[in-house]
Amino acid sequence: MLTETATPGDMPQRELPSLTVQCPSSPRGAQLARRHAVRWMGERGHPPASDVSCAVALVIGELAANAVQHGRVPGRNFGLRLVMDRAAGVLRVEVEDAAFAKRLPAVVPSSFPEGESGRGLLLVDALAERWGSTPRSPVGKTVWAELRLES
Template structure:
């Protein structure tokens, strides 16, 4: 489950620490993805109550919940990748799903203050240095966010 060399997304090729997890496309699966992320951050020196770990938990929770709600394809799992690049001081979070027909906005949506939903990508936008989407081969999409290791 743990790989010491990887080249996720568009991070430069260099030694990275990464964690890859497949999770069921269910609300319980999204919760498990968040727990794996927090555990992975703890193994890399960021305790669960640290600012970095809390930010990772929020971002992974939001992206995994969106993958389950908007990208679920029966019989297909979703995937989580965390890639830690200490040299750049960044952590890249990627959540992949199998639904390619639904596209995410390129910017965080504005939300009605009294609305019950719609704030998740606003959180991602605030916590991440940058974020976006990419097509996934052979099918699906990946939503990614890069966070600073020092918040």
Template sequence: MLTETATPGDMPQRELRSLTVQCLSSPRGAQPARRHAVRWMGERGHPPASDVSCAVALVVGELAANAVRHGRVPGREFGLRLVLDRAAGALRVEVTDAASAKRLPAVAPSSFPEGESGRGLLLVDAPAERWGSTARSPVGKTVWAELRLEV
């Protein structure tokens, strides 16, 4: 399911645009989420090879892969939501899964994680101005990142 909205903001010249996508929570689920995000950003003036679209692809890909790997509930999808605020020069990326929110991601990722995985949030941290997570009721969590865009 793909939904796009345009919402007037507080100021007359301020407009928020958003994209909401539901993706299969499977090993290949991150790929379509990333494609939707890059295509949507391209339609808003940030071509696929631009620094902005590359940063968005990286953040969406990592958060979606984490939702599939750590937040997967069989038969349930994960959600991707992008909110573009041109006036503020910001993009918010949100990935929501349906798993029990017993363990939210660490606020500060480890600089030298052990093992073969655990570096994804370091990749998110690099282009993001800030990021975090929120528990959902009754279950699930949303992991979000905010990116600064050229105004």
């Protein structure tokens, strides 16, 4: 399900363009989330090959993959929400899942060079101005990241 609204969310009290998507908790769902986001960014002047669109795709890919792998609850989708605040020059990415028992680590985990996983949050940390997670009501969590729209 894809909906687009103008919602203030956690940002200042003015209408901001936003995108909300529900995706299946599967690798295909993570791919769909990235595709929706890249298309939406392109419609707002950030073509797929632009630095900001590539950064958004990477961050969404990592957060969606984590939601599918670690936050999956059978029968529940994960949600993607983007909010663009052009005045502040910030794009907020939110990925929601239904698993409330699994929290993000307090610090970004280190990954040894030969490790096959564990680099996702390192990428998010490198690309985002700031990021974190908040509990969701009635269940689950939202992992969010804020990215600069311009270098």
